[in-house]
Amino acid sequence: MYEHDVIVVGGGGAGLRAAIAADEQGADVAIVTKLHPVRSHTGAAEGGINAALQEGDSWQDHAYDTMKGSDYLGDAPAVDTFAQDAPEEVIQLEHWGMPFSREEDGTVSQRPFGGLSFPRTTYAGAETGHHMLHTLYEQVVKRGIEVYDEWYVSQVAVTDEDDPNERDCHGVVAWDVQSGEIAGFRANDGVILATGGLGQAFDHTTNAVANTGDGVAIAYRAGVPMEDMEMIQFHPTTLPSTGVLISEGVRGEGGILYNSEGERFMFEYGYATNDGELASRDVVARAELTEVQEGRGVDDEYVYLDMRHLGEERITDRLENILHLARDFEGVDGLEEPMPVKPGQHYAMGGIEVNEHGETCIDGLYAAGECACVSLHGGNRLGGNALPELLVFGARAGSHAAGADMPEPKIQTGPDPDAEREDIGVPVGEPGATEAAADGGAVENPDSDPKAVVETTAEEERERIETLLEREDGVNHADVRADLQESMTENVNVFREEGGLKQALRDIQDARERYQDVYVADKSRTFNTDLQHTIETRNLLDVAEAITMGALARDEFRGAHWRKEHQERKDDEYLKHTLVSWNDGQPELWYRPVILEGAEQTYEPKVRSY
Amino acid sequence: MSTQTPDTDSETEQPSSTSPQERRMAEKQARKEQRDADEAAAADEIQGETVELKVFRYDPEIEGKEEPRFDSFTVPFEKGMTVLDALIYARDEYDSSLTFRHSCRQAVCGSDAFFVNGSQRLGCQTQIADLEGPVRVEPLPHQEVVKDLVVEMDHFYDQMESVDPFFDPDETPDDELEEQRQDRENREKVKLSTRCIWCGACMSSCNIAAGDNKYLGPAAINKAYRFYMDEREGENKRQERLEIIEAEHGVWRCQTQFSCTNVCPKDIPLTEHIQELKREAVKQNLKFW
Numbered sequence: 029m030y031e032h033d034v035i036v037v038g039g040g041g042a043g044l045r046a047a048i049a050a051d052e053q054g055a056d057v058a059i060v061t062k063l064h065p066v067r068s069h070t071g072a073a074e075g076g077i078n079a080a081l082q083e084g085d086s087w088q089d090h091a092y093d094t095m096k097g098s099d100y101l102g103d104a105p106a107v108d109t110f111a112q113d114a115p116e117e118v119i120q121l122e123h124w125g126m127p128f129s130r131e132e133d134g135t136v137s138q139r140p141f142g143g144l145s146f147p148r149t150t151y152a153g154a155e156t157g158h159h160m161l162h163t164l165y166e167q168v169v170k171r172g173i174e175v176y177d178e179w180y181v182s183q184v185a186v187t188d189e190d191d192p193n194e195r196d197c198h199g200v201v202a203w204d205v206q207s208g209e210i211a212g213f214r215a216n217d218g219v220i221l222a223t224g225g226l227g228q229a230f231d232h233t234t235n236a237v238a239n240t241g242d243g244v245a246i247a248y249r250a251g252v253p254m255e256d257m258e259m260i261q262f263h264p265t266t267l268p269s270t271g272v273l274i275s276e277g278v279r280g281e282g283g284i285l286y287n288s289e290g291e292r293f294m295f296e297y298g299y300a301t302n303d304g305e306l307a308s309r310d311v312v313a314r315a316e317l318t319e320v321q322e323g324r325g326v327d328d329e330y331v332y333l334d335m336r337h338l339g340e341e342r343i344t345d346r347l348e349n350i351l352h353l354a355r356d357f358e359g360v361d362g363l364e365e366p367m368p369v370k371p372g373q374h375y376a377m378g379g380i381e382v383n384e385h386g387e388t389c390i391d392g393l394y395a396a397g398e399c400a401c402v403s404l405h406g407g408n409r410l411g412g413n414a415l416p417e418l419l420v421f422g423a424r425a426g427s428h429a430a431g432a433d434m435p436e437p438k439i440q441t442g443p444d445p446d447a448e449r450e451d452i453g454v455p456v457g458e459p460g461a462t463e464a465a466a467d468g469g470a471v472e473n474p475d476s477d478p479k480a481v482v483e484t485t486a487e488e489e490r491e492r493i494e495t496l497l498e499r500e501d502g503v504n505h506a507d508v509r510a511d512l513q514e515s516m517t518e519n520v521n522v523f524r525e526e527g528g529l530k531q532a533l534r535d536i537q538d539a540r541e542r543y544q545d546v547y548v549a550d551k552s553r554t555f556n557t558d559l560q561h562t563i564e565t566r567n568l569l570d571v572a573e574a575i576t577m578g579a580l581a582r583d584e585f586r587g588a589h590w591r592k593e594h595q596e597r598k599d600d601e602y603l604k605h606t607l608v609s610w611n612d613g614q615p616e617l618w619y620r621p622v623i624l625e626g627a628e629q630t631y632e633p634k635v636r637s638y
Numbered sequence: 639m640s641t642q643t644p645d646t647d648s649e650t651e652q653p654s655s656t657s658p659q660e661r662r663m664a665e666k667q668a669r670k671e672q673r674d675a676d677e678a679a680a681a682d683e684i685q686g687e688t689v690e691l692k693v694f695r696y697d698p699e700i701e702g703k704e705e706p707r708f709d710s711f712t713v714p715f716e717k718g719m720t721v722l723d724a725l726i727y728a729r730d731e732y733d734s735s736l737t738f739r740h741s742c743r744q745a746v747c748g749s750d751a752f753f754v755n756g757s758q759r760l761g762c763q764t765q766i767a768d769l770e771g772p773v774r775v776e777p778l779p780h781q782e783v784v785k786d787l788v789v790e791m792d793h794f795y796d797q798m799e800s801v802d803p804f805f806d807p808d809e810t811p812d813d814e815l816e817e818q819r820q821d822r823e824n825r826e827k828v829k830l831s832t833r834c835i836w837c838g839a840c841m842s843s844c845n846i847a848a849g850d851n852k853y854l855g856p857a858a859i860n861k862a863y864r865f866y867m868d869e870r871e872g873e874n875k876r877q878e879r880l881e882i883i884e885a886e887h888g889v890w891r892c893q894t895q896f897s898c899t900n901v902c903p904k905d906i907p908l909t910e911h912i913q914e915l916k917r918e919a920v921k922q923n924l925k926f927w
């Protein structure tokens with residue numbers, strides 16, 4: 029068994045920042061991560077990091093824009109904390125040497141971004157995430173923080189009280205991908221999950237292959253509710269074959285969208301008469317899909333984004349990396365041909381329910397970053413708000429876990445006996461599903477001694493993996509995953525209808541049943557990615573189910589969540605968060621009211637128009 | 639439509655006005671274009687219905703797999719398909735034990751550097767249509783193979799960490815909200831060096847690194863360059879950095895063969911950076927004598 033004060037799971041932006049904060053509180057901290065930290069998906073972020081730095085701007089304005097952007101599904105205490113802490117966090121990065129783009133006077137540049145009332149986005153070229161990730165990792169190296177890289181975390185070690193609010197987390201169980209060794213990691217003070225996005229629930233996503241929602245599913249099965257999972261952001265311009273993101277900058281510079289008939293559809297079909305191609309992400313994504321559905325798509329799949337008319341000079345000056353992306357990942361020369369694009373899954377606004385200190389309802393278990401839902405982004409994340417979120421809430425989770433004194437949280441977490449429960453009337457989850465070896469449901473721990481809890485969980489994990497590897501034949505996880513991704517993309521995409529959502533739930537149920545017979549063909553203990561992907565697929569099933577249940581239950585149109593039969597925001601009914609609890613494998617859906625009362629003002633829902 | 643405007647043509651006719659770095663990058667570009675043209679000529683056979691992949695296989699643990707061998711996979715070709723796409727197809731459809739690292743699919747995570755048709759490249763960044771078939775995929779040379787296409791990266795990470803890869807100024811502003819100023823020019827100077835994604839392709843292509851396990855190697859020296867050239871670092875730290883890079887297994891081992899510069903997927907002028915640091919070392923030593 030390994031032992032540390034604080035264990036951080038994940039080495040992306042959120043995990044690295046949390047580890048640094050815990051280290052600064054004097055804790056012995058270790059990062060356990062399935063990828064080496066510099067391989068984390070934070071490195072793919074292009075656009076920038078928002079923070080109110082300049083005269084004329086204020087944290088209050090940043091908070092207001094964020095709340096409005098969220099379509100009033102953000103919690104004010106989180107939004108205020110975020111906007112207040114962001115400037116110091118960004119300048120801290122600057123002090124750590126991050127190569128920000130600069131103004132003539134040597135200060136950090138800021139540029140305008142969608143939905144912001146002030147140009148408050150700091151950036152480093154079009155590679156902001158890469159530089160942020162590397163700068164944070166450099167500080168981890170400098171501090172000598174221990175990193176277990178290529179270790180896959182598959183369980184948290186939690187006591188088994190009946191009420192999740194009374195459970196304690198004492199560590200995690202992980203296996204060394206290179207050697208196959210399975211070990212318990214005891215955390216004396218706390219475990220922080222920072223495992224990133226879940227885009228692999230869809231077959232077309234800007235997310236990395238490693239973004240399989242592991243942390244969300246692991247915490248969920250241990251008793252922590254998932255919050256606002258239906259709120260998925262889709263980006264309108266991704267390359268069809270890979271999902272690689274083509275930055276909004278192309279449309280910003282004057283790029284034009286055409287359908288297969290050569291029509292500039294944003295104008296000609298009147299999707300957005302004023303802004304055209306520059307309408308908000310959700311509007312453009314819906315317009316593109318409507319074109320394809322009505323038979324005006326190219327190859328029945330995508331539309332064209334054309335930037336040729338901008339001229340070679342302007343393109344190479346401002347959009348050079350787009351030329352590389354189109355060429356390397358789609359085989360298209362953006363100077364000679366229009367680029368094919370279609371909407372792709374981009375970001376999960378929901379995730380593990382936490383408060384503004386990163387705490388979950390299980391004592392000692394924290395979460396931060398894209399896997400967590402402190403409820404900052406609500407129904408719609410503003411571009412440039414995810415990276416500062418990693419910094420602000422990563423740091424707070426790290427400090428709190430390491431014992432820093434912090435005020436009483438204002439955001440409540442954990443199953444609430446008085447909450448309004450919802451039965452959505454569709455079969456989800458089969459009783460007994462949790463007993464299958466492949467499942468990885470929470471482990472029973474009769475003993476409450478912390479070390480025993482970690483050891484029992486590790487022992488159960490060894491047995492589960494042994495059983496999985498012993499099966500001689502069965503279903504290949506890749507088939508289950510492919511079917512799941514296809515159904516999610518077909519039914520729980522930008523457009524959502526009751527029939528499709530129910531179909532997706534049936535498909536997920538079906539995938540769940542097939543998964544009971546899953547087997548791992550590779551019997552090796554050395555670098556067994558077959559095993560790893562099999563377990564990741566299990567996590568995707570839980571995550572996809574919660575997304576779909578939440579989407580079916582929320583019969584209104586808010587932020588990124590569009591319902592064909594319900595074309596209005598219903599503030600009387602839906603100023604509330606969707607929560608899904610594990611409930612012994614039978615997901616339970618319930619609601620908690622949104623907190624609109626902030627530090628200095630109460631945010632009044634208004635119609636969202638720009 | 640022509641991709642070359644008269645302007646760019648006339649620029650290339652005046653090499654004397656460009657810096658050595660620009661000249662080398664232009665040469666690199668020309669070599670790359672030549673290579674692409676050669677390969678495109680041979681690529682027609684691939685453009686058909688399928689791609690033939692020959693993939694290196696090895697598993698130290700499993701009987702029958704501990705002897706290295708090549709497996710062939712026939713994969714349906716699609717426009718825009720990369721080497722990584724083809725590998726994923728082979729794994730998901732034919733043999734789920736086929737093992738390789740990958741994650742971002744967009745040339746930023748640095749995990750899928752392989753030896754493709756005899757050259758270090760990122761699988762995700764390499765279009766099948768640009769390659770001559772059959773496409774041979776092997777692990778990075780000069781690194782220990784863990785399994786199939788997965789190589790041991792610890793040595794590479796150790797070298798990266800041995801140059802103190804972190805910013806270390808003498809002091810930062812007292813005010814938590816005040817930034818340090820950096821000249822735009824200085825940022826431009828270090829910009830290319832900050833693009834490194836730690837893929838290890840350069841190290842694998844370097845003959846010197848292959849023969850001298852202690853040689854820092856191009857990526858680590860480039861990392862040192864990134865901080866050494868940053869005007870905001872203190873004089874003492876600069877001196878320390880110079881000592882690290884000019885020690886026995888540092889910059890002087892480099893024999894300017896350009897193989898690292900040629901394979902770097904991020905177009906970092908590695909050899910040029912190493913040469914610049916050599917010049918710095920000479921300058922500093924002259925000062926002391």
Ligand SMILES: Cc1cc2nc3c(=O)[nH]c(=O)nc-3n(C[C@H](O)[C@H](O)[C@H](O)COP(=O)(O)OP(=O)(O)OC[C@H]3O[C@@H](n4cnc5c(N)ncnc54)[C@H](O)[C@@H]3O)c2cc1C
Nearest residue numbers: 038039040041042062063070075076181224397398414415
């Ligand atoms: C293409 C793209 C562009 C973007 N651009 C911007 C932008 O310009 N501005 C902005 O604000 N936001 C942007 N975003 C969003 C933002 O980048 C992400 O939300 C954010 O980087 C996620 O960081 P993270 O630390 O939570 O997760 P990640 O960086 O994904 O890190 C997750 C970590 O968890 C580890 N992990 C996962 N599962 C396990 C497990 N089971 N065991 C052990 N370790 C595990 C992984 O190894 C990894 O280290 C963009 C996102 C994408 C996809």
Ligand code: SF4
Nearest residue numbers: 834835837838840902
């Ligand atoms: S310098 Fe280039 S080739 Fe070398 S590790 Fe960095 S990105 Fe890869």
Ligand code: FES
Nearest residue numbers: 742743747748762
């Ligand atoms: S998969 Fe990330 S660099 Fe190729």
